[in-house]
Structure formats: C-alpha cells, structure tokens
Amino acid sequence: MSAVQDLLAPTTEAELAAIIADRRRPLRIIGGGTRVQLPPGDDMMIDRLTTTRLSGVVTYSPGEMTLIARPGTPLPEIEAMLAAEGQALAFEPPDLRGVLGGHGAPTLGGMVAANASGPRRLMAGACRDHLLGVRFVDGRGRVIKNGGRVMKNVTGLDLSKLLAGSYGTLAVLTEIVLKTLPHLPARATLVFADMNRAQAVRLFSTALATPFDVTGAAWRDGTAYLRIEGLEKQLIYRRDRLLALLAAHAPQVLDDAATTALWRGLRDVTNFAGSDAPLWRILAKPTDAPAICTALHALGGATSLDWGGGLIWYAGPGSAAQVRALAPHATLIRRAGLTGPAFPPQTGPLARLQSGLRQTFDPAGLLNPGLMDA
Incomplete structure (x- = not known):
C-alpha cells in the first residue's frame, strides 16, 4: 500500500x-x-x-x-x-x-x-x-x-x-x-474614527446595551464600526437614536451599498489577506480584548476586533506557545510554517x-x- x-x-x-x-x-x-x-x-x-x-x-x-x-x-x-x-x-x-x-x-x-x-x-x-x-x-x-x-x-x-x-x-x-x-432589507453603519481598542470596546458596550438591535460591532486600523439593519423606518429610528447617544464621538454614517461592502470585508478578514504571516482567531472576554491585543502587538503583529471585542484576529510572528500564553483560546487559521494542532x-x-x-x-x-x- x-x-x-x-x-x-x-x-x-x-x-x-x-x-x-x-x-x-x-x-x-x-x-x-x-x-x-x-x-x-x-x-x-x-x-x-x-x-x-x-x-x-x-x-x-x-x-x-x-x-x-x-x-x-x-x-x-x-x-x-x-x-x-x-x-x-x-x-x-x-x-x-x-x-x-x-x-x-x-x-x-x-x-x-x-x-x-x-x-x-x-x-x-x-x-x-x-x-x-x-x-x-x-x-x-x-x-x-x-x-x-x-x-x-x-x-x-x-x-x-x-x-x-x-x-x-x-x-x-x-x-x-x-x-x-x-x-434584512436595509442597513447603515456608524463610523467612529481615531479610536483605540479600549475606546472601541467601551463604545461597543454602550451601543450593545441599547434596544436598537446593533448587528455588527467591529474595529480595524483605528476605526470602530457599528452596523444596524432592518426595515427602512426602523433603521432610520435606530440610526438617529444611536447618533444622538454617541454624538460626543462625532460618528459618520455609511449608506446601504458602502455598508454591504465594508462588512463583507470585515466578515472575511480581508485586511489580513495576501500576507505570509500566521493568522490566529482568538475568542476573548470583550473587556479583556484591549490588553490581549497590546500583549500580542509586543510580538510584532497586527490585530482587529469583531463581535464587540469578543473575537480577535491576530496576524504576525510568534510560536503557538507564545500566542496561547497571551491568548489561551487561539485557533491557528493560517499556518505560514507553524506546525502542531490548530486548536x-x-x-x-x-x-x-x-x-x-x-x-x-x-x-x-x-x-x-x-x-x-x-
């Protein structure tokens, strides 16, 4: 054989x-x-x-x-x-x-x-x-x-x-x-520029505690995003209430087409496509995410957040032992030369x-x- x-x-x-x-x-x-x-x-x-x-x-x-x-x-x-x-x-x-x-x-x-x-x-x-x-x-x-x-x-x-x-x-x-x-027939995104991870997680916690049915809360490259979806009249009401609640952060609004394109990229982690660095998918308590990201950055890579901070994506150097010492619930999605169990x-x-x-x-x-x- x-x-x-x-x-x-x-x-x-x-x-x-x-x-x-x-x-x-x-x-x-x-x-x-x-x-x-x-x-x-x-x-x-x-x-x-x-x-x-x-x-x-x-x-x-x-x-x-x-x-x-x-x-x-x-x-x-x-x-x-x-x-x-x-x-x-x-x-x-x-x-x-x-x-x-x-x-x-x-x-x-x-x-x-x-x-x-x-x-x-x-x-x-x-x-x-x-x-x-x-x-x-x-x-x-x-x-x-x-x-x-x-x-x-x-x-x-x-x-x-x-x-x-x-x-x-x-x-x-x-x-x-x-x-x-x-x-869901209509969608919009509130965009919050110049925001670090800790600020983003606090923003997500505030927005997700409201009754306005936020369907996405992500952070990438210094910008936080909140998505809302639904029927047109519902969408307008939720958008306006969130804009008023979060006015101190000077949010901008993306329309339906821009929202669809943005969240497809966030969903598919396109910011880490085309790289030869290992890619890790990390589950975390949202309030722990900023500290975990800071520790991971010391290894020399980059991070982004989804699920209001409950999901961390890390692309960069570090052995499995090093990454999991900082983030125990880390799954190796793209190996880039690393060996051993993915989970x-x-x-x-x-x-x-x-x-x-x-x-x-x-x-x-x-x-x-x-x-x-x-």
Whole structure:
C-alpha cells in the first residue's frame, strides 16, 4: 500500500458508512478546504475523504423557512437560492478563501463543522443556533439521525449542537437541516474614527446595551464600526437614536451599498489577506480584548476586533506557545510554517469530556486525528 491513497469521494451515505466501517487507516475529512489549514505533510500520513460529491438540496421550503441539504453543497449556491426567495443564513458565514489563499468553494458541511459565524452573531447567534437537525456517519460507520425538520420537532439530546464546531473529529455529516430567516432589507453603519481598542470596546458596550438591535460591532486600523439593519423606518429610528447617544464621538454614517461592502470585508478578514504571516482567531472576554491585543502587538503583529471585542484576529510572528500564553483560546487559521494542532489543547474536565466524546463517536481515532488535539 502506498503512503498516500487516492482521494476517497463517496456519493451516497451508504457508501460513506461502508468506507468508514472498513477503515483501519485514519481519514482527513475535507470539504472545500476553506476553513483552516492542515499541518504540513498531513496527506503523507492520513488518507483523504472529500464530501464534495455528497451534494445537493434535498428540500427547501421558503414558507416554513427550512432548508435541507447535503454537506458538499457549495455555500454560494445555497446563499443565491435563499436570496432569490428574500431569505438568508442570518449568522452570516464568513468566506476565508482570501486569507487562506484557497480556490475551493466553501461547503455547507464545512460551514457547520466549523460553526462558521460572522459579524451578525451578535444579534442572530452562531451557526449551531440555526441547526434543526442532522444525519451523520460516526467513526464506527453507524448512520445516525438527530433532530427534526421543523423547530417544534427538535426534542431530546441535540447532537447537531455537538457536531457544529467539531471540525469532523466526531462524525461526517451527510444531511443538514437549517432554519432560514428573511433577508434584512436595509442597513447603515456608524463610523467612529481615531479610536483605540479600549475606546472601541467601551463604545461597543454602550451601543450593545441599547434596544436598537446593533448587528455588527467591529474595529480595524483605528476605526470602530457599528452596523444596524432592518426595515427602512426602523433603521432610520435606530440610526438617529444611536447618533444622538454617541454624538460626543462625532460618528459618520455609511449608506446601504458602502455598508454591504465594508462588512463583507470585515466578515472575511480581508485586511489580513495576501500576507505570509500566521493568522490566529482568538475568542476573548470583550473587556479583556484591549490588553490581549497590546500583549500580542509586543510580538510584532497586527490585530482587529469583531463581535464587540469578543473575537480577535491576530496576524504576525510568534510560536503557538507564545500566542496561547497571551491568548489561551487561539485557533491557528493560517499556518505560514507553524506546525502542531490548530486548536488550543484542552486540560482538566474539558480534556476528559473531549476524550469521552471521541471514545463514544470515534473510538479508533479515525476521523481528523491531530486536528483538535495533540
């Protein structure tokens, strides 16, 4: 047997289950390859299995705001289909092809496996909050269904929340049921120039404590941004109230078109595209974000903020040990030569929980070994 086998590309759930049930050699599960970079030389040790041929929409019911599709379905196709019906994925999944230099298409399964959620997570919640149900094949080759096709049928243990963000380490998704929501018809952005990170976080805290439904709060290159969306009359009211509340900061206002372009760039972290520096995605308590950024800057890189300060992007030098000593919840998105697990190692009760889950769903350690643990 050669060190690298042909790419495995099952076309049905039954074929996928048979492949996994008969495996003795680990598998690297990949979709469009647009969420996180794998360790260098990874394909020399682990066979690859792609979900791209497990593709297609099973059913879409705009009236019930429910979508059922297979994991290899390209995300742009899903978004275009929803837009034609005046609907959207409210959690605004990011497209990281720019920062990763990838050419594959983001897939629905990759989005769920990464729990990919953009700036609107502040208001709409994360990807996992919009999952109604899943079908999947676990590491034993068992086909399992969990959840329902409408919200009222989702009862019992919700395994879809467990699989969202597991990056294919517990199971391979074969069918995904998602809640869709109406597309918000109008948007505007309040722009606050000459603001440092600490000032921006205080501004975000003030704005997010209001009832004015802020759907984005981000900081980049000395400027803070607040986004509001909704029906036109609602939008005007919220904008004017926020302008009055925050008048001391002399905000400017961007119109709908400029807002759409700006937040697409913030969502996709385009300010760090085209760089050869490692890129880290860091979760933090918003009030801790300024101090963490200051410490990271001492390593020689740059940062930006999203989610009101709850999400830090850091691009720059520093080993995994150095970065995680300053920011424990740091995930390595773009490696740029760094090796080791992309995700921070778990310790104590979390490590035991993670080990127990792997033992239940994938006792032989076949699925994406080494990605989320050492």
